[in-house]
Amino acid sequence: MRVIFKITRALLGNVYDDLRRTHPFAAERVGFLSCRVGALKPDGWVILAHEFHAVADADYLRDHSVGAMMGPDAIRKALQVALSREVCMFHAHIHGHCGHPWFSGIDLRETAKFVPDFWHVRPHMVHGAIVLSHDSVAGLCWHPQAPAPVRISEFSIVGAPMCLIRELK
Amino acid sequence: MRERYKRQSFLGSDSDTVFANCIAGLVGLGGGGSHLAQQLAHLGLGNFLLIDPDGVEESNLNRLIGATAKDVARRSRKTFVARRLIRGINPLANIASANKKWQECHQLLRGCDVIFGCVDTYRDRYELEITARRYLIPYIDIGMDVHSVGDQFSISGQVILSMPSGLCMRCLGFLRDDLLAKEAENYGAAGNRPQVVWANGALASAAVGMFTQLLTPWHPGGVSTPYLEYDGNTQTIVSSNRFECVKERQCPHFLGPHDLGDPFWIPQRVPADLQK
Numbered sequence: 001m002r003v004i005f006k007i008t009r010a011l012l013g014n015v016y017d018d019l020r021r022t023h024p025f026a027a028e029r030v031g032f033l034s035c036r037v038g039a040l041k042p043d044g045w046v047i048l049a050h051e052f053h054a055v056a057d058a059d060y061l062r063d064h065s066v067g068a069m070m071g072p073d074a075i076r077k078a079l080q081v082a083l084s085r086e087v088c089m090f091h092a093h094i095h096g097h098c099g100h101p102w103f104s105g106i107d108l109r110e111t112a113k114f115v116p117d118f119w120h121v122r123p124h125m126v127h128g129a130i131v132l133s134h135d136s137v138a139g140l141c142w143h144p145q146a147p148a149p150v151r152i153s154e155f156s157i158v159g160a161p162m163c164l165i166r167e168l169k
Numbered sequence: 170m171r172e173r174y175k176r177q178s179f180l181g182s183d184s185d186t187v188f189a190n191c192i193a194g195l196v197g198l199g200g201g202g203s204h205l206a207q208q209l210a211h212l213g214l215g216n217f218l219l220i221d222p223d224g225v226e227e228s229n230l231n232r233l234i235g236a237t238a239k240d241v242a243r244r245s246r247k248t249f250v251a252r253r254l255i256r257g258i259n260p261l262a263n264i265a266s267a268n269k270k271w272q273e274c275h276q277l278l279r280g281c282d283v284i285f286g287c288v289d290t291y292r293d294r295y296e297l298e299i300t301a302r303r304y305l306i307p308y309i310d311i312g313m314d315v316h317s318v319g320d321q322f323s324i325s326g327q328v329i330l331s332m333p334s335g336l337c338m339r340c341l342g343f344l345r346d347d348l349l350a351k352e353a354e355n356y357g358a359a360g361n362r363p364q365v366v367w368a369n370g371a372l373a374s375a376a377v378g379m380f381t382q383l384l385t386p387w388h389p390g391g392v393s394t395p396y397l398e399y400d401g402n403t404q405t406i407v408s409s410n411r412f413e414c415v416k417e418r419q420c421p422h423f424l425g426p427h428d429l430g431d432p433f434w435i436p437q438r439v440p441a442d443l444q445k
Contacts, residue, residue, distance in 0.1 A: 002280065004280065006304070006305040007305075008305065008333055008334040009334075010334050011334070034426060035429075035430075036426055036427075036429035036430030036431075037430050037431065037434060038279050038303070038304055038430045038431045039276070039279075039431060039435070040276075040279055040280050041276050041277060041279075041280075044280075046279055046280065046304055046430075048304065048305050048429040048430050050426045050429055051426070085426050086426070086427070087426050124434065125434060156282060156305070158305050158306075158307065158332070158333050158334075159332065159334070160332065160382075160383055160386070160391045160392045161382075161383060161384065161385075161386045161391060162282065162283075162307065162383050162384050164187065164190055164191060164282060164384075166190050
C-alpha cells in the first residue's frame, strides 16, 4: 500500500522554526499539521500538509519522564481544528539527529492513545504522526479500518530543491 | 553510480537514485512530450506516467520524436511510441500509460512527483495546474506558437514552472480570463496549429533543465526563474519580464485547505491484509 506525505519546503521550514524554539520547562516542542487527503489508485493515500499548529506554551504539562507532554487543551484545540476545517491531523516533533528518524517507544505509546480521538470529530479520515530529524522524516498514519498504524512509505518535500524520501522496501 | 550516468555525476553522487525514484507524469506526447520522454529516459528517470489519447498521424512526422512512417500506417498510439522510445534507452524504467484524455484518468496523476504539461489549449493548462496544485505537485508547462506578423512569422513559446506555494500561471500573466474566453469562443475552429521540431526541442530541453535543477541542483542559485520565454526568431530563451514584475508577490489563488486533496473524501477501503 502506497502512502505519500507531501509538504511544501516553506511550510516545513515553519515547522522546524517552531519546534526548535526552547520551551520554559519542556525539553522539546510538539505541534500538529492539518492536512487534506487524496485517494491513490489502486490503493493508498496522499496526505497533503496545509498548515502548522504550534502547541501553546501553556498547554504543556510538567512531566519530566518525557520530552514533552501535551495537556488536554492542546488536544482539544487540535480536535477543534479537525472539526471546523474538515482536515486530518498529524502530530509532529523532532529528534535532534541527522539521518532517518523513528518513533521511540514512548512516542508510539502516547501517539496511539490520542490519534484515534480524531475519529470522534473526523471519522473515516486518516490521522497520524510524523517525526523529523535534522534532514529526514518518517511517519505513521491510522485508518479507522486498520488495526495497526500504516507506515508512510514516501515523503515529498515540495519546493526548490525537491526532496523525495522513500522508505526502503 | 552506473557507467551510463558518470558523465552527469556532477549532479550529485546519489543523483542516479534520485532520478530512479522519481515519478513524472507526461501529459501530451506530441512534439513537446516526445522530446521530454526521450530526454528524461536519457537522464535516468525511473518512473513514467504517459498520457495521450491520440494515435500517430502523417502530420506528426515533422516533429514526433521516435515515430516512424510505419507508426502512421499502423496508427500506433503516441503512448506506444513514447514507451518504445523510453524502453530502448532505459529497459529498467517503469512505465504506466493511458490512451485517454488526461481528464478521464486524472486520478493517476496524483501519485506523480512532477507533471509535465504539453497540451494545446489554455483550458487544459488551467485545469492541469489546478489538479497539480491540489496534490502539491510541481507542474512544468511547455508550449509554442507561431504568429503571423504582416507577411512574416514569429515563433514564440514558454516554459513555466508552477510550484505549489509559488506563483501560479495566473499570477504570471500567462493564463487570463480573456484568453480562456477567447479560446472557448473559437472552440472547434482551432485549425492547423503550426509546430516545428526544433522549437519543441528547445522548449523541452529547457524544461528538462528546470526539472533537473529542481531535483539535483548543481549550483546554489537553484531554479532562478519559473517563467522562461522562447523567441524562436532570435533563438533565445530568457526569463520572462512578467515574472520580474510580480516575483515579490504571493499567489492568492490556492490558499485554503479545501484547495488541497480530494474535494470530497470518500472513505477508502483498506486492503484486506490491513483490515481489522
